[in-house]
Amino acid sequence: MKAELTNRQKEIVEHLRMSQRMTGVMPSTREIQHYFGFASQTAAMSHLRALERKGVIQRLPGKARAVVFPGDLDRGEIADIPIYGSIAAGMAQDSEPEREGSIALDISALGIPRNSRTFALKVRGDSMIDAHICNGDTVILEFREPRKGDIVAALIDGETTLKRYVVEKGKPFLRAENPDFPDLIPARELVIQGVLVALLRHAA
Amino acid sequence: MKAELTNRQKEIVEHLRMSQRMTGVMPSTREIQHYFGFASQTAAMSHLRALERKGVIQRLPGKARAVVFPGDLDRGEIADIPIYGSIAAGMAQDSEPEREGSIALDISALGIPRNSRTFALKVRGDSMIDAHICNGDTVILEFREPRKGDIVAALIDGETTLKRYVVEKGKPFLRAENPDFPDLIPARELVIQGVLVALLRHAA
DNA sequence: TCGCGATCTTTTCGCTTGAACACCGGCGCG
DNA sequence: CGCGCCGGTGTTCAAGCGAAAAGATCGCGA
Numbered sequence: 173m174k175a176e177l178t179n180r181q182k183e184i185v186e187h188l189r190m191s192q193r194m195t196g197v198m199p200s201t202r203e204i205q206h207y208f209g210f211a212s213q214t215a216a217m218s219h220l221r222a223l224e225r226k227g228v229i230q231r232l233p234g235k236a237r238a239v240v241f242p243g244d245l246d247r248g249e250i251a252d253i254p255i256y257g258s259i260a261a262g263m264a265q266d267s268e269p270e271r272e273g274s275i276a277l278d279i280s281a282l283g284i285p286r287n288s289r290t291f292a293l294k295v296r297g298d299s300m301i302d303a304h305i306c307n308g309d310t311v312i313l314e315f316r317e318p319r320k321g322d323i324v325a326a327l328i329d330g331e332t333t334l335k336r337y338v339v340e341k342g343k344p345f346l347r348a349e350n351p352d353f354p355d356l357i358p359a360r361e362l363v364i365q366g367v368l369v370a371l372l373r374h375a376a
Numbered sequence: 377m378k379a380e381l382t383n384r385q386k387e388i389v390e391h392l393r394m395s396q397r398m399t400g401v402m403p404s405t406r407e408i409q410h411y412f413g414f415a416s417q418t419a420a421m422s423h424l425r426a427l428e429r430k431g432v433i434q435r436l437p438g439k440a441r442a443v444v445f446p447g448d449l450d451r452g453e454i455a456d457i458p459i460y461g462s463i464a465a466g467m468a469q470d471s472e473p474e475r476e477g478s479i480a481l482d483i484s485a486l487g488i489p490r491n492s493r494t495f496a497l498k499v500r501g502d503s504m505i506d507a508h509i510c511n512g513d514t515v516i517l518e519f520r521e522p523r524k525g526d527i528v529a530a531l532i533d534g535e536t537t538l539k540r541y542v543v544e545k546g547k548p549f550l551r552a553e554n555p556d557f558p559d560l561i562p563a564r565e566l567v568i569q570g571v572l573v574a575l576l577r578h579a580a
Numbered sequence: 581t582c583g584c585g586a587t588c589t590t591t592t593c594g595c596t597t598g599a600a601c602a603c604c605g606g607c608g609c610g
Numbered sequence: 611c612g613c614g615c616c617g618g619t620g621t622t623c624a625a626g627c628g629a630a631a632a633g634a635t636c637g638c639g640a
Contacts, residue, residue, distance in 0.1 A: 178586065193453065196444030197402070197436065200627055215588050217629070222586075232401065236440030236596060236627055240400030243456050247480050249397065250454065252447055276451050277481035281514075282578045304508040304577075310485075323579075373575040374486045375527075384617070404597055416619050421599070426616080440597055440626060582640085589634080597626070604619080610612100 177226065183208075184219045185228060188239060198237040248280035251290065253312060258294040259325055259334050275310070275372070282312065282370045289315040291366065293325060293334070300334055302349035309373045313366025320344075327363040328356055337364070381430065387412075388423045389432060392443060402441040452484035455494065457516055462498040463529055463538050479514070479576070486516065486574045493519040495570065497529060497538070504538055506553035513577045517570025524548075531567040532560055541568070 177185065187207055191199045199207065204216035220239065223229045230245075232238035254274045275292060284290055295309045303323060305311065311325075311334065318324045320339040325332060326346055335346035335356060346356040381389065391411055395403045403411065408420035424443065427433045434449075436442035458478045479496060488494055499513045507527060509515065515529075515538065522528045524543040529536060530550055539550035539560060550560040 180587070194449075195436065195442075196434070196449050197439065197442045200440070201629095202627070210588070212589050212591090213627085214590085214629085218587075230400070231628095232399065234595075234628070235401065236404070237442075238399075238401045238628090245398075245400055247456060247478075250480060252451060275482060275485040276454060277485075278479060281479040281481075281576070301508070304505070304510050306508050369579050371575075371577040372485070373577075375573050382616070405599095406597070414618075416621085417597085418599090418620080419618055422617075435598095438598070438625075442598090584638090584640105586637090587635085589632105591631090593628105593630080595626105595628080598624095600623085601621085602619105605617095607614105607616085609614090 177223075177228065181219060181223060181226075181228075184216075184223065188229070189241075198239045200237055248278035249286070250276050251279045251284070252276050253290050253292045255292045255294065255310070258296050259311075259332055277372075284312075284314065284369055290369070291315075292372075295334060299348040299350045299353040300336075302351075303336065305334070305349070305371060306373065308376075309371055311368050312370040312372065314369045315366050318364050318367050323368040325365045325368075327365055328358050328361075332365060334368075337367075381427075381432065385423060385427060385430075385432075388420075388427065392433070393445075402443045404441055452482035453490070454480050455483045455488070456480050457494050457496045459496045459498065459514070462500050463515075463536055481576075488516075488518065488573055494573070495519075496576075499538060503552040503554045503557040504540075506555075507540065509538070509553075509575060510577065512580075513575055515572050516574040516576065518573045519570050522568050522571050527572040529569045529572075531569055532562050532565075536569060538572075541571075 184204070187204065188198060191197070191203070201213045201216040201220065204210075204219075205213045208216070210216060220229065220231065224231050227242070230240045230242050232240075252274045253276070279286065290312060292310050292312045295305055295311055296307060298307055300323070305323070311323075313325050318337040320337060322337045323334065324337045324346075325334050326337070328346060333346065333356070335348055338345055338347045338355075343357075344362055345358060346362075348354070348356075388408070391408065392402060395401070395407075405417045405420040405424065408414075408423070409417045412420070414420060424433065424435065428435050431446070434444045434446050436444070456478045457480070483490065494516060496514050496516045499509055499515055500511060502511055504527070509527070515527075517529050522541040524541060526541045527538065528541045528550075529538050530541070532550060537550065537560070539552055542549055542551045542559075547561075548566055549562060550566075552558070552560075
C-alpha cells in the first residue's frame with residue numbers, strides 16, 4: 173500500500189505541494205508537463221496515476237485539478253491567528269495593536285469556538301511564572317467576558333498586562349502569579365482585551 | 377476595499393470553504409450552480425466576481441477551479457503532527473505507540489526544521505512542573521540526538537517518561553523538574569525517543 | 581529470459597469549465 | 611427619476627483539461 177516513491181515521483185509530489193502553496197491551486201496535467209519539460213501531458217498523467225496507486229494522492233475522476241493529499245482532508249479547520257506584538261507580564265507597558273505576522277493552527281486542537289475573535293501575544297516578563305507562563309511564550313486569547321479566575325490581557329489605566337482576573341468583595345482586580353509582583357487595583361476602569369485560551373511555547 | 381458581504385455572498389463563501397474542506401478542491405461554477413439550485417451558471421460567476429471585487433477571494437483567469445482565499449496564500453507550511461498517546465511525566469509508565477489523532481500547525485511558528493520526524497504526546501503528571509510543563513499539556517518532540525539540558529522523552533528500562541537529560545561525570549541520566557521526584561539512573565540502556573521542541577496548552 | 585513497473589512520446593476524443601453577451605426585476609441613493 | 615449594485619435567467623463559444631489507445635526504452639527481480 174505505502175510503497176516507496178521513486179526520485180521522480182518525489183519531485184512530482186514536491187511540485188504539487190509547492191504549486192499548492194504558491195498559487196493556491198493544484199497544477200493541471202499540462203502545467204505539470206510544462207514545468208518538467210515533458211513533451212506530452214500523458215507523462216504527467218501516468219505519474220499521477222502511479223502516485224494514486226501508492227496512496228500518496230487521491231483524485232476525483234473527471235474533475236479539473238482534482239488532486240488531493242489524503243492527509244489534508246481529515247485535517248480540522250485551520251485558523252490564522254494574528255499576532256499583535258508583545259505584552260508585558262511583568263511591569264505594565266503599553267501594547268501596540270500592530271500586526272506582527274500570524275500563526276496557523278487547527279482550532280479543533282485548541283477547542284476554540286469557530287467564530288470567536290482570537291489573537292495572540294508574545295509574553296514578556298515573569299509575572300505569571302507561577303501559572304507556568306514564561307517569558308517568550310505566545311499566548312492565544314479570545315475576546316470575551318472574563319470569568320473569575322481566568323487569565324486575561326487587560327487594559328488597566330491605559331496599559332496592557334497579562335494577569336489573573338480575580339473578584340473579591342464584588343470588586344474585580346488583577347493579580348500577578350508571582351509573589352514579587354503586587355496586585356493591580358484599577359484606578360478607574362478595567363478593560364479586558366482577551367481571555368487566555370491557549371499557550372504556545374517553542375524551545376530555544 | 378473590504379466592503380460588507382451580503383447574506384447571499386456569505387453563503388457562497390461558506391460553501392467554498394466547506395467544499396474545500398470536504399472534497400479538497402474548489403467547486404466549479406457549475407457545481408456552485410447546482411448546490412444553490414441556480415438555473416444558470418452565470419449566477420455563480422457573477423457572485424464570484426463580486427467576491428473578488430470585495431477582496432474576499434482571488435481568481436486565476438482562465439484556469440479551472442482557480443479560486444483562492446488570499447489568507448491561505450501567505451500562510452506558512454503546515455505540518456500534521458501525530459499524537460502518540462500520553463506520556464508519564466510523573467511515574468514511569470509504558471507508552472503505547474498508537475496514533476490518537478493529530479494536530480496541524482505551521483512549522484514556521486515553531487521553528488521546526490522541515491523534514492524532521494516530529495510527534496506529539498500528552499503529558500500526564502507533574503514531575504516537570506518546575507520546567508513549567510503541566511499535567512495535560514501537549515509536548516511536541518523531534519526525533520534527534522539530545523544535547524545536555526534538553527528535555528526529552530526517554531525509554532528508560534522499558535518505560536517512557538518526560539524528563540530533563542543531564543550528563544554528569546560522563547554519565548547521562550534523567551532528572552525530574554520537581555524535587556518530589558528522584559533522578560532516574562538508567563540500569564542498562566537509555567533510549568531517547570524525542571527532544572522537546574515545543575509545547576501546546578489549552579485552557580480548560 | 582520473461583515480465584512488469586517506471587518514464588516518456590504522439591495523437592485523438594470529448595467532457596469540463598470559465599467567460600461573454602443579452603436581458604430582467606428589485607432596491608437604495610443622490 | 612435615473613443609476614449603480616444585487617441577484618438572477620438563458621444561451622453560446624472556446625479554451626482548459628482529463629482520459630484513452632498505442633508504443634518505445636530501460637532496469638530489475640523471478
